Amino acid sequence: MIAIVMVGLCAVVLYQSRQDALDHTRDTLRDIALIAQRDIERNLELYALSLQAVVDGMNDPEVLALPPRLRHEVLFDRAASAQYLGSILVLDAAGNIVIDAGSDTPRLGNFADRQYFIVQRDNPHVGLYISDPYQSRLRGGSPSIALTRRLSHPDGSFAGIVLLAVNLEYFHNLFAGLSLGLQGSMSLISTDGAMIMRQPYDPHVIGRNIRKASTFQRFMSAPEGSFSETASIDGTRRLYWFQNFPHAPLIIMVAAGEQDIYAAWRRRALTIGSLMLTFGSAFIVLSMLLGVQLRRRMRAESELQLLARTDGLTGLNNRRSLGEILDQEWRRAKRTKSMMSLLFVDIDRFKAYNDTYGHQAGDDALAAVARCIAGNIRRPADTAARYGGEEFVVVLPDTPADGASEIAEKIRNAICDCGIEHAGSEYGRVTASIGVVSTQPQTDDDLTTAIRAADEALYKAKATGRNRVAQ
Template structure:
């Protein structure tokens, strides 16, 4: 019975707990898969950005290499007396190859030591202009070892303020003194067109930045960002820390959080930066995660709800089975054990007494003149009297091992394991007195109230192997109590 009661308490909770655990495991697995998908989306974005950065870097490197070769050729020509002796038209053709007519180039000029134009790729007669104040001029003038110099963005004075950058090289006299520069202007439209062909989503950005932190070009294009100094921005500090890498940060220009991938050009003082906005990277993943996650949560909640319903149903079933079992083991009127259960208790306690070699006692209780009470007061009153007597019996046996049962009709049996004869008589006397003190009126009794006669028997199991002998002895003692005046306790004394 204890095992069944344990199952009645645990089984429904186990189902609910197990169902909840399984649902949580499913949600956890789903969350793990979705999180891995998020990481994969970021890794794909990083690889895509790296490929785009490589494409832009190689295109710029290839063109700048051609521009540098053109500057080198023009510089060499300016040091050749034979070239300088040629007519202006022919000299221009010799000094400036076909690269000078490329779509993205502005002017290719030779400036003297004072910054004045002496040779112009665009005209046999040089245009008028002095550029001694330009940074691409002063750097070459002040540093003989400047080499190829790439300037910050500026607005061209010869081409109506067109945004450009300049590449310049120093020209030196035979004695090494400054003789001027040869320079080539690159329209920023070239970078704008190149970056526009790189697809990075609606919030992505591509930038070309000088190593001094000056913004040369940024896509999406905004004229206000060209030439802006970002050397103090947290993103630029990352660009300067390694040849290449990636990180997430919020742009100082527009406040959008992006995944930045950057590369420092190996042979040019430039940095290419490709940045895809995190909201674009996770857009498809977020939609998928929302759909799958919602379905999984709904499914998990449904699963938990089903577990609760099943647990509740099982709890009702277990409760019903417990009630049925209780009804099957107890007397419906008195609440005491019934005769079937009494047989199990007697067998169990008799075996225990035999095993432990302890005294086994039994009380046989019978209500005096109960048939006359029923006839006089009716069956309902008789049932009430039986219930009251049963309550008295139950109240006076207090040890957990003691038990009482309705034997049949108005007869009751009390089992008292490990109880000596004197102890059994004492408990029997307490029960008898309690029944009498109920003071239930009984006109057909010589005592004027409901009373009970009780027979007791105590046995050592080694004397006999059958508990029926104890029952018979207690019944004989009860008969003696009835025969000697009722409302008394009679112990069994072996003959």
């Protein structure tokens, strides 16, 4: 049980450590997402301001009346030279380039087929629109997204758009500079499901729509949150943290692979678990060995205690334990005012038997007599003991004189019926004489008086011919 408790506590600690690793990773993902979101929001805000400045300039007749070089400087104010900006263009209602921030002479191109142009043309109130990724026609297929605003005539009719292209390299470099682990992932996704950027970078993933993926459904279910899910793109199970941009139709998602999250925990759990199982197993083995040794010692002590109270030859109580039993029963008889009987059993002419048949035969005869005595006392309270030599004492609590005499006769007959040959006996076999005394001890009575009376009854049985019971 102690080993189970130890292993259980270890399991609880390891489980809590696993949860701590998960919580720590979730906090880290939230911090990384916040860093990326704030950087993107700040740049988008600057790009939106530049875009609005062009819109305002295009609505100002005085600006439009300026020579092309001055108009260019007023409208773009060096914005076109900013890092990661691709092109800043003004398109007319037909989608043709009419003003180009990269040149005083606009490059040739028509973008009426682009989604960002169609959205602005068909939706007068769309405001700032962030497009899905596309391959730039003016910059050799460079992957980009477009920030656009609508231009309108005074009557509200469509006059064209202002376009600001942002190279996806900006997002790529931003994500690459953030530590995500071996199986980590980071994505910028539009709210319509288009993948704008993903780390690890794969050009085939950029622009893919994941609107039907279960992960995307989670992204749209709350402003921010965390969950574990298997990615539809690469089949890796990750812990996700996502956050919707408050002022842009974008979602930032940061994820850590579960193998990365629990890598250190698994190593620690393996070490601690192995040590705990080893110590627990060793503890159980040592406990079992100690238990075996304790049981052996208890058994040995029990045997020693039994030997200390038992006669080794006959198996009956010895004289030492007899004294304790006599004293205990004598005091109980005084207390309860009950009868107590004693039997003194002595094997007749035992010295002659030893001289004739030898001490080994004498020991066998003693053991046989002891069996006869033990076999004829039935109650748990009755006790038989070897008093010394060939003498035995039987203690019979709560037994009157007639009952004691009946038991004594049974013992005498049992010994006689054993038929142990004894050439030196007048009966030709081993016999015993038994003295019986029954008394109800009073307060002032002494136990030695009862013992002396039983001994005298024994001598009376000897004197009257042996192999008999006398009171």
